[in-house]
Amino acid sequence: xxxxxxxxxxxxxxxxxxxxxxxxxxxxxxxxxxxxxxxxxxxxxxxxxxxxxxxxxxxxxxxxxxxxxxxxxxxxxxxxxxxxxxxxxxxxxxxxxxxxxxxxxxxxxxxxxxxxxxxxxxxxxxxxxxxxxxxxxxxxxxxxxxxxxxxxxxxxxxxxxxxxxxxxxxxxxxxxxxxxxxxxxxxxxxxxxxxxxxxxxxxxxxxxxxxxxxxxxxxxxxxxxxxxxxxxxxxxxxxxxxxxxxxxxxxxxxxxxxxxxxxxxxxxxxxxxxxxxxxxxxxxxxxxxxxxxx
Amino acid sequence: xxxxxxxxxxxxxxxxxxxxxxxxxxxxxxxxxxxxxxxxxxxxxxxxxxxxxxxxxxxxxxxxxxxxxxxxxxxxxxxxxxxxxxxxxxxxxxxxxxxxxxxxxxxxxxxxxxxxxxxxxxxxxxxxxxxxxxxxxxxxxxxxxxxxxxxxxxxxxxxxxxxxxxxxxxxxxxxxxxxxxxxxxxxxxxxxxxxxxxxxxxxxxxxxxxxxxxxxxxxxxxxxxxxxxxxxxxxxxxxxxxxxxxxxxxxxxxxxxxxxxxxxxx
Numbered sequence: 241x242x243x244x245x246x247x248x249x250x251x252x253x254x255x256x257x258x259x260x261x262x263x264x265x266x267x268x269x270x271x272x273x274x275x276x277x278x279x280x281x282x283x284x285x286x287x288x289x290x291x292x293x294x295x296x297x298x299x300x301x302x303x304x305x306x307x308x309x310x311x312x313x314x315x316x317x318x319x320x321x322x323x324x325x326x327x328x329x330x331x332x333x334x335x336x337x338x339x340x341x342x343x344x345x346x347x348x349x350x351x352x353x354x355x356x357x358x359x360x361x362x363x364x365x366x367x368x369x370x371x372x373x374x375x376x377x378x379x380x381x382x383x384x385x386x387x388x389x390x391x392x393x394x395x396x397x398x399x400x401x402x403x404x405x406x407x408x409x410x411x412x413x414x415x416x417x418x419x420x421x422x423x424x425x426x427x428x429x430x431x432x433x434x435x436x437x438x439x440x441x442x443x444x445x446x447x448x449x450x451x452x453x454x455x456x457x458x459x460x461x462x463x464x465x466x467x468x469x470x471x472x473x474x475x476x477x478x479x480x481x482x483x484x485x486x487x488x489x490x491x492x493x494x495x496x497x498x499x500x501x502x503x504x505x506x507x508x509x510x511x512x513x514x515x516x517x518x519x520x521x522x523x524x525x526x527x528x529x530x531x532x533x534x
Numbered sequence: 535x536x537x538x539x540x541x542x543x544x545x546x547x548x549x550x551x552x553x554x555x556x557x558x559x560x561x562x563x564x565x566x567x568x569x570x571x572x573x574x575x576x577x578x579x580x581x582x583x584x585x586x587x588x589x590x591x592x593x594x595x596x597x598x599x600x601x602x603x604x605x606x607x608x609x610x611x612x613x614x615x616x617x618x619x620x621x622x623x624x625x626x627x628x629x630x631x632x633x634x635x636x637x638x639x640x641x642x643x644x645x646x647x648x649x650x651x652x653x654x655x656x657x658x659x660x661x662x663x664x665x666x667x668x669x670x671x672x673x674x675x676x677x678x679x680x681x682x683x684x685x686x687x688x689x690x691x692x693x694x695x696x697x698x699x700x701x702x703x704x705x706x707x708x709x710x711x712x713x714x715x716x717x718x719x720x721x722x723x724x725x726x727x728x729x730x731x732x733x734x735x736x737x738x739x740x741x742x743x744x745x746x747x748x749x750x751x752x753x754x755x756x757x758x759x760x761x762x763x764x765x766x767x768x769x770x771x772x773x774x775x776x777x778x779x780x781x782x783x784x785x786x787x788x789x790x791x792x793x794x795x796x797x798x799x800x
Contacts, residue, residue, distance in 0.1 A: 268622065315666045322665065331653075331663040340652065342671040344626040363716070364630070364672030367701035367709050373657045391712045424594035425621035488607070 242449055243416025243465040250280035250519060253440045253470050257281070257405055260309075262290040264350070264401070264436055266408030266429035267481065269319040270296040270489055272421075274409040274442045276477035276519050281307060283516070292401050294346065294428065296481060297497065300326035301515075304507070308336050312401065314343035318498060320491060325501030339374050341365070341398075347428060349401035354434030361395035371396060406436035409478045410463065411486055412455055413443040417468025420455050423484045430462045442472040444486050476523050492533060493526070543775050545725065545800055546571065546793035548748045550784055551776040552728045553637065554579035556680040556721045560635050562586045564596065564628060567637040570796050572682045573603050574788045575723075576637065581783045594621045603788055629669070632716050635678040638670060640722075642695040643681060645742045645762045647719035647731060649674070649700030657697045670699035675706070678718045684796050686724035688761035703731060703740035721745070725797045727756045728773055733765040741765055746773040750800055 254277065257263065267273040278298045281289075288309045293299055295316030302308050304326040316327040330336045341349070348360040361380055371377045380397040408429035410419040419441050421429065433439040441463060452461060480497065482489035500506040514522055553575025557565050565587040567576035580587045581600045588596045591610060596618035605613060620628065628634055641664055642650040651670060655661030673679055679700060683690050698705060706714035719740075722729040726748055733743040743765040747756055753770050757763075776784065784793070 313666065315668050317665070323663070328663040331660055334659040340657075340666040342667050343622075343669045344630065344672045347623060347626055362630070362672070363675050363713065366671075366675050366713055367698075367705040367717075368667065368671035368674070369652070369657065369698040370667055370671050373697070386712055389712050391710075393712050395713075424619075427622065 243414075243418070245415045246417055246465075246468065246471045247415050247446065248470045248472060250276050250442070250472055250474065253277065253407075253472055254280045254284050254286070256438060256470075257284075257286055259286050260288045261404040262292065262402070264403040264406035264432040265291060265293040265295075265298045266406065266427060266432045267296065267298070267478070268294045268425070268427045269315070269317045270481045270494065271319065272409050272423065272427065272478050272483050273298045273481040274407040274474075274477060275479055275481060276474040277407045277440065277442055277472065278302065279515060279519060279522065292346070292350075292403060294343070295327065296324065297494070300324040303327055303330040303336055310337040310339065312339040312341065312346075314341055314346040318494060320489065321494065321498050325498050329501060340370070341374075342368070342370055345370075345396070345398045346401070347431065348398040350428055350431040350435045352398065352400035353402045354431055357400065359397040359399050362398055363395060365396045365398075366394075401435055403432070403436035404438070406432040406439045408432055408439070408441055408463070409474070409483065410441055410443045411483065412445060412447050412452065413441050413471050414449040414452055414465070415446055415471060416449070417441055417463065417465035417471050418449065418452055418461065419443065419463035419468070420452055420460050421462060422456055422460065422486070426460075426462045433463050433467045438469045439467055440470040440472060441468050442474040442477045444475055444477065444483065446471060446473045474519070476526065479523075479526055490526070490530075493529065543749055544794065545748060545750070546797040547776050547781060547784055548773050549723060549725060549797050550575040550578050550793060551780055552723045552746075552748075552773050553682065554583060554780075555774075556637065556723065557584050557587060557635055560584055560587055560678075562588070562633070564588045564590070564634040566590060566634055567682070569637075569639050569682055570603065570792045571684065572637040574784065574793050577603070577787045578780060578783055581787065582780055588617070590620060591616070594619065596620050600787065602786065604790055604792055626672070629673060629676055632677045635680065635720070636673050637680045637682055638673070638700065640681045640683060640690065640700070642690060642692045643683070643722065644692055644695050644702060645764075646702035646704040646739060647681075647700070647722070647742065648695050648698045648702030648705060649681060650695040650697045652697040652699045654696055667699045671701065674701040674717060674719070675714070676716050678720055680719070680721040680723070683722065683724040686726040686756065686759045688759060691760040691762065693762045707739050726751045726759060729764065733767070743767065744770050746771045748773045749775065
């Protein structure tokens with residue numbers, strides 16, 4: 241039997257959040273980010289959020305808009321522009337708290353949350369300034385002797401990243417949340433979904449359930465409706481980040497966004513033009529711009 | 535020394551050969567250089583001295599061919615002999631397993647090979663936020679690492695790094711022999727010289743040693759461009775000049791000459 245219809249709007253999904261929550265955002269850098277949801281959060285009155293992400297413009301925009309108390313990340317980057325300008329500002333001005341983990345640690349923290357264990361051990365981070373600068377990260381002594389030395393190895397205990405909510409963007413999904421990614425990397429979206437109490441999938445298009453398995457081989461059916469609370473149909477929803485094979489990154493738009501970090505006036509103009517309008521208006525403006533540039 | 539040969543030697547080609555030599559003896563491992571010249575030098579190693587190394591396509595697969603650098607996205611997808619699916623989660627698995635040698639950049643590096651690419655100033659509220667820690671902590675504690683520095687100077691080679699992202703030999707030693715058993719910082723290649731860690735301080739901890747200077751560079755020049763005392767033992771040899779085969783391979787790997795823009799001739 242088919243699953244329940246969980247389709248909703250961005251506003252309905254964001255309406256389930258409250259200030260102070262810990263929210264995971266899927267994707268990687270400037271790749272397949274649930275940007276239509278991010279834009280909805282920007283328009284909301286939410287504050288004090290803790291954001292967990294392999295960060296890109298999602299993190300930069302939320303920091304700039306004053307939505308964020310803390311960012312837990314493996315990095316924050318726009319890929320083709322290595323440093324996210326607004327995250328940088330927030331760090332240098334001290335307006336947010338940051339936990340900058342080794343990239344792999346984030347995978348372990350999300351996995352631990354999904355598996356409902358308090359931590360997962362790793363060597364990654366030991367000896368670096370990660371546990372020095374973030375002293376809430378503790379080590380654990382293995383109960384098993386290392387065979388060659390007989391020693392009980394000390395490892396970093398990466399704490400579970402328990403999320404109140406998670407947002408991921410997929411290429412296709414059905415109305416109950418079974419999802420398909422069509423690029424070459426699922427990133428960590430399935431782990432974000434499992435790490436969260438409530439998870440939302442936005443997608444380029446909602447398709448009939450019977451069509452899912454024909455879209456790609458079964459290994460691309462990575463997120464199941466069992467773990468999804470809401471489905472948001474959002475064509476172009478990852479813009480200006482990439483969402484292959486549906487579309488690449490809008491580099492022109494990304495450059496324009498990044499350049500607004502240089503003047504408050506430019507930022508205000510960008511905000512008025514692209515962020516203080518609804519998603520339909522945003523997508524209309526983007527396609528106008530694309531026509532003008534081509 | 536043959537003068538005509540010396541004038542014909544281009545610094546960027548010497549750097550590429552020195553980078554390729556970092557991977558000598560690695561056998562079947564993932565050769566994972568990051569940045570323009572590291573990519574060129576790493577691919578040179580695969581094309582010549584270490585043919586069983588694996589490469590990535592820059593994204594989500596391992597490939598068993600040596601494509602040129604600087605391709606468009608469409609060309610990149612056409613010019614790859616894909617042998618393994620390697621999304622990020624798989625890359626973490628691979629590097630935790632250890633069969634990888636990465637070459638990273640360094641905004642700062644100290645005598646023990648501690649690397650900083652995270653931030654300048656106090657990490658809590660940095661003067662300049664850089665990349666964050668990225669994968670440097672996990673890389674350095676799990677497998678072999680080398681570094682590339684395109685502009686050798688005292689602001690890069692510093693007495694003490696502001697933030698330790700990549701783990702150096704003193705930090706590794708402090709962890710003890712079990713926790714640090716997979717740690718190896720092999721080489722640092724710069725536009726001036728090649729450094730290794732085949733020397734020790736009084737406490738028996740590995741320290742950076744000048745291994746060779748590139749043709750046309752003096753030992754004093756390198757010492758002046760280094761913010762700590764490099765170990766210099768006896769007569770420091772010159773970095774080797776690439777062979778004719780390597781030079782022709784370099785032109786295939788880097789046909790548009792990215793390497794000369796990164797390291798101009800002196």
